[in-house]
Amino acid sequence: MYTxxxxxxxxxxxxxxxxxxxxxxxxxxxxKDFAAVEMMLASESxxxxxxxxxxxxxxxxxxxxxxxxxxxEAAQAGAKIHGEHGPxxxxxEHTKHVNHVMHAMHNRPWSALYxxxxxxxxxxxxxxxxxxxxxxxxxxxxxxxxxxxEGITAYMLPGAVIVLSxxxxxxxxGHYNLFIWMDPDVVAHDKLIQGKSGWLDIFWFGVRGFVFIxxxxxxxxxxxxxxxxxxxxxxxxxxxxxxxxxxxxLVFFLYTESIMSWDWIMSVDPHWFSTLFAWYVLAGxxxxxxxxxxxxxxxxxxxxYLPKVNDSHIHDLAKFMFGFSIFWTxxxxxxxxxxxYSNIPExxxxxxxxFQDYQLPFLGMVVMNFVFPLLVLMNSDFKRVNWFVxxxxxxxxxxxxxxxxxxIMPATxxxxxxxxxxxxxxxxxxxxLFIFIVFTALTKQPLEPKRNPFIKESxxxxx
Amino acid sequence: MExxxxxxxxxxxxxxxxxxxxxxxxxxxxxxxxYTPFPVHGLDKAMGLAPTRIAITSFLYGCVGLTVAIxxxxxxxISDWPQNIGGKPSFSYIENMPAFVPIMFxxxxxxxxxxxxxxxxxxxxxxxxxxxxxxxxxxxxxxxxMEIAVHGNENELTDLLKETGAVEINLIDKTH
Numbered sequence: 001m002y003t004x005x006x007x008x009x010x011x012x013x014x015x016x017x018x019x020x021x022x023x024x025x026x027x028x029x030x031x032k033d034f035a036a037v038e039m040m041l042a043s044e045s046x047x048x049x050x051x052x053x054x055x056x057x058x059x060x061x062x063x064x065x066x067x068x069x070x071x072x073e074a075a076q077a078g079a080k081i082h083g084e085h086g087p088x089x090x091x092x093e094h095t096k097h098v099n100h101v102m103h104a105m106h107n108r109p110w111s112a113l114y115x116x117x118x119x120x121x122x123x124x125x126x127x128x129x130x131x132x133x134x135x136x137x138x139x140x141x142x143x144x145x146x147x148x149x150e151g152i153t154a155y156m157l158p159g160a161v162i163v164l165s166x167x168x169x170x171x172x173x174g175h176y177n178l179f180i181w182m183d184p185d186v187v188a189h190d191k192l193i194q195g196k197s198g199w200l201d202i203f204w205f206g207v208r209g210f211v212f213i214x215x216x217x218x219x220x221x222x223x224x225x226x227x228x229x230x231x232x233x234x235x236x237x238x239x240x241x242x243x244x245x246x247x248x249x250l251v252f253f254l255y256t257e258s259i260m261s262w263d264w265i266m267s268v269d270p271h272w273f274s275t276l277f278a279w280y281v282l283a284g285x286x287x288x289x290x291x292x293x294x295x296x297x298x299x300x301x302x303x304x305y306l307p308k309v310n311d312s313h314i315h316d317l318a319k320f321m322f323g324f325s326i327f328w329t330x331x332x333x334x335x336x337x338x339x340x341y342s343n344i345p346e347x348x349x350x351x352x353x354x355f356q357d358y359q360l361p362f363l364g365m366v367v368m369n370f371v372f373p374l375l376v377l378m379n380s381d382f383k384r385v386n387w388f389v390x391x392x393x394x395x396x397x398x399x400x401x402x403x404x405x406x407x408i409m410p411a412t413x414x415x416x417x418x419x420x421x422x423x424x425x426x427x428x429x430x431x432x433l434f435i436f437i438v439f440t441a442l443t444k445q446p447l448e449p450k451r452n453p454f455i456k457e458s459x460x461x462x463x
Numbered sequence: 464m465e466x467x468x469x470x471x472x473x474x475x476x477x478x479x480x481x482x483x484x485x486x487x488x489x490x491x492x493x494x495x496x497x498y499t500p501f502p503v504h505g506l507d508k509a510m511g512l513a514p515t516r517i518a519i520t521s522f523l524y525g526c527v528g529l530t531v532a533i534x535x536x537x538x539x540x541i542s543d544w545p546q547n548i549g550g551k552p553s554f555s556y557i558e559n560m561p562a563f564v565p566i567m568f569x570x571x572x573x574x575x576x577x578x579x580x581x582x583x584x585x586x587x588x589x590x591x592x593x594x595x596x597x598x599x600x601x602x603x604x605x606x607x608x609m610e611i612a613v614h615g616n617e618n619e620l621t622d623l624l625k626e627t628g629a630v631e632i633n634l635i636d637k638t639h
Contacts, residue, residue, distance in 0.1 A: 337561045343550070378522070 002305050002442045008435065015432025022425020026109035030422070037102040103175075104416040110177035111412040114166050116426035118264065119288075119404050120434045121159030122281075126289025127152040128220055129253055129282075130320075135223070135246035140457040141316055144309050147447045148297050150224050152289075154441030155434050157217045162430075164209040167264060171202050178412055181270040193270050200267055208263060212256040219249040231450040239453055257282055265404075268411040272350045276335055283328040287369075288400045290320045291393040296438070298386045305447050311384040312463040318383035318392070322373055325396060329370040354406060357415040361402045368399030401427065468613040469495060469637045470620055471598060472629040473606050477503045480607045483627035484509045487611065490623055495610040498602040517586075521579040528574025532567040598635075 032040070131149040134142045171182030180186045180193075181200040187193045193200065223242050230238035258278035266277050274280075294317035300306045339347045354362045372395050382388045409417045449455060474480040480503065487494060494510055507514075537556045540563075545553040552558040584590060602608045609629075611620060617634060624632050 333561075333564065337564065340561050380518075 001445075002300065002439075002447050004439045004443050005303075008439060012432045012436040012439070015428045016436065017432075019425045019427070019429025019432055022421050023109065023113060023429055026112060026422030026425060030106055030109045032102065032105055034098060034102060037105065038098050041098060041101060100414075101416060104413045106175065107177040107412040108416065109422045110166070110170050110174060111408050112422035112426045113429075114163070114170070114178055115401070115404050115408050115423070116430045117159070117163045117166055118408075119401050119427075120155065120430040121163045122285045122404070123288045123292050123434070124153050124155040124159055124438075125216065125257075126285035126287075127293055128156055128216060128289075129250070129257075130286060130289050130293070131223070132219070132246040132249045132253065135242050136250055138243070138454065140454045141313065141461040143449055143452040143454045143458040144306070144313065144461075145293060145297055145317075146227065146449055146452065147445060148300065148306075148442070149293055150227065150445075151438050151442035152292060152296060153220050153224075155437045156220055157213070158433070158437060159430075160209075160213045160216065163264060164206070164213065167209070168202070168206055178408070179267055179270070181267060196270060200270060205263055208259060212260050215249075215252050215256060219245060219252070223249075227449060227452075228445055230452060231446070233451060236453050257285075265407050268408055269350060272347065274335055274339070274347070274350075276331060280328070280331040280335055283324060283331050284400050284403050287321060287324040287328050288397060290317060290324060291396050293317060294321065294389055295393045298390055300442075300447065302386070308448065308459050310461070312461050313458075314386060314389055315380070315383045315463055316461075318377055318389050321389075321392065321396065322377040322383075325369055325373040325377075329366070332366070332369075350410075353410045353414070358406055358410055358417065362406055365399050365402040365406060368395050369403065372396075372399075467637055468617070469635050470611045470613055470617070470624065471631075471633045471635055472609045472611070472624040472627075473599070473601075473631040473633075474609070474628065475606055475630055476628075477607060479628045480609070481506065481509055483609065483624070483629065486627050487609070487623065492611055492620065492623075495612050497610070498598065498608040500603050500605060500607075503607075517579060517583060520582050521575045524578035524582075525571045525575035527578075528571040529567055531574065532563070532570035536563045536566065 127149050131146065131153060133139075134146065134149070167178060170176065170178040176183035176186070179200075181196070182202050182205075187197060222245055226238040226242045226245075230236070230242075261278045261281035265281060266273065294314060297306060297309060297317065298314065301309050336351060339351055373392055376388070376392045376395075377383055405419075405423075452458075472483070474483060477499070480497070480499070484494065484497070484506065488509065488511065497506065497510065499506070533556070540553055540559065541556050547553065551562060556563075597603065598610065599606065599608055609624075611624075613620060613634070621632055
């Protein structure tokens with residue numbers, strides 16, 4: 001049995017407290033009013049920022065109308081309060097700009113919280129899918145790691161509920177800070193969103209989210225239950241049951257994961273769509289999940305809790321990290337290149353905003369998620385070196401956080417992004433919560449499944 | 464070239480062979496060669512063979528392939544004749560790079576794979592019309608053959624090999 005070391009527990013609680021304080025600070029400081037934003041912009045425009053904003057406006061004019069950040073619609077809606085389109089066009093333009101920036105600043109703490117919440121939730125959902133694959137494929141190497149995976153999936157339910165709550169709260173108690181299609185005022189002036197309103201509806205958004213979470217949780221609940229029952233059983237009935245529900249879950253998962261990524265991520269840009277987006281999200285999810293499995297395994301092994309786990313298990317996990325990193329890159333590049341190549345205005349705006357305002361994170365992410373794992377994890381000897389896998393894992397997780405950041409932020413805060421107190425505190429908050437829930441779940445059951453039919457093979461696994 | 468004597472010990476089971484290899488190694492005899500009909504897992508480790516470096520060569524060949532692709536397309540598409548083809552930006556390599564990636568990828572794989580295979584053929588001396596170096600045709604079907612050099616310790620070796628479960632032990636004059 002694993003005991004949650006008091007040191008790790010206090011680290012987790014400390015992270016939650018520091019994170020929560022930072023998140024609260026982010027919310028309290030983001031509520032700048034119109035005058036304050038106007039002052040800030042005025043003082044900025046005296047510096048070199050002036051040239052930048054000028055080019056920014058040029059591109060907006062020269063590109064099609066859709067280039068405009070989706071939130072400019074929100075700004076327009078707000079601008080209506082200050083003055084109708086009329087003779088004083090210049091004043092109107094200025095009001096619109098200030099309003100736009102003000103909304104982006106208000107959105108920042110919401111988006112920071114949402115990105116971090118989704119990132120940690122996605123890790124545990126990725127692990128749940130990987131866990132189901134292990135059962136469905138009757139893998140012989142992994143049974144020693146199944147309890148570690150079960151521990152990590154314990155975060156799936158709270159994590160998913162938090163993500164859905166933030167999404168719904170942004171539309172109900174917030175000012176439509178994440179999903180502008182939730183704002184009836186925006187929809188009223190937007191033909192494109194009107195056409196999609198049969199799907200993008202806050203009630204059905206909630207219902208769909210609830211169905212996904214319930215389905216994933218049911219699988220997790222029963223798989224865990226049968227896995228524990230198998231320890232004490234004298235036949236393999238429980239294993240066979242898990243095998244069956246795992247196969248069924250994988251079918252359910254692929255559908256719900258796709259819809260979840262349209263709902264929870266793609267719809268922050270309600271004018272944009274991409275057909276392989278769901279797989280792209282899935283690939284990132286799997287990389288992060290497997291990376292966290294290997295990191296937790298290495299941690300527990302270093303503390304002496306998993307004596308039977310050998311280098312070959314770590315090697316296999318590192319191979320999966322390597323393989324799925326490349327798979328992620330393949331999908332990222334396919335999505336990017338197809339849109340870049342055909343250059344259709346309604347699609348390409350997605351990447352135009354990311355290239356203009358997010359150049360470093362957008363390209364840096366490819367280095368962290370592709371070039372680095374490619375070169376570091378290619379050598380088969382390095383994949384057996386535990387600290388090497390941990391180091392590679394930290395870079396991969398950082399890269400995939402930025403990946404989610406790049407999906408959400410350009411649509412909500414636009415060029416007002418930064419990685420500062422709201423973002424880092426949100427990461428700390430959910431990291432602490434993740435560690436606390438996962439390691440608490442690990443203490444509940446023995447770390448080695450006793451009567452798994454493949455446990456002997458796993459113990460002698462050697463590559 | 465001097466003529467030397469070798470012993471051919473023949474086995475009919477890979478497990479027996481593995482144990483025999485370990486025994487012969489602990490008795491500190493040099494195994495010249497082992498002929499098997501199929502790969503025996505762990506045989507190279509038991510024999511103490513050095514690990515292969517073919518993966519390293521493959522990586523280097525891949526780097527060559529990537530370089531060839533980049534230099535080629537930079538010359539053709541950017542330096543030599545930078546046409547406007549469908550509005551693609553051919554002002555610099557990096558601006559038009561996404562369009563080149565499929566070719567960069569394929570050439571990397573092509574070079575890595577083919578040159579590695581050629582390296583393998585050269586290093587293991589395999590080519591068409593090569594005379595097969597098989598001491599006993601049965602080793603391609605269901606027998607395993609261990610070849611040990613003899614340095615006047617013929618009887619001692621024969622006893623050792625018999626003990627290891629060899630079904631047949633032949634002393635052979637081998638001309639190099």
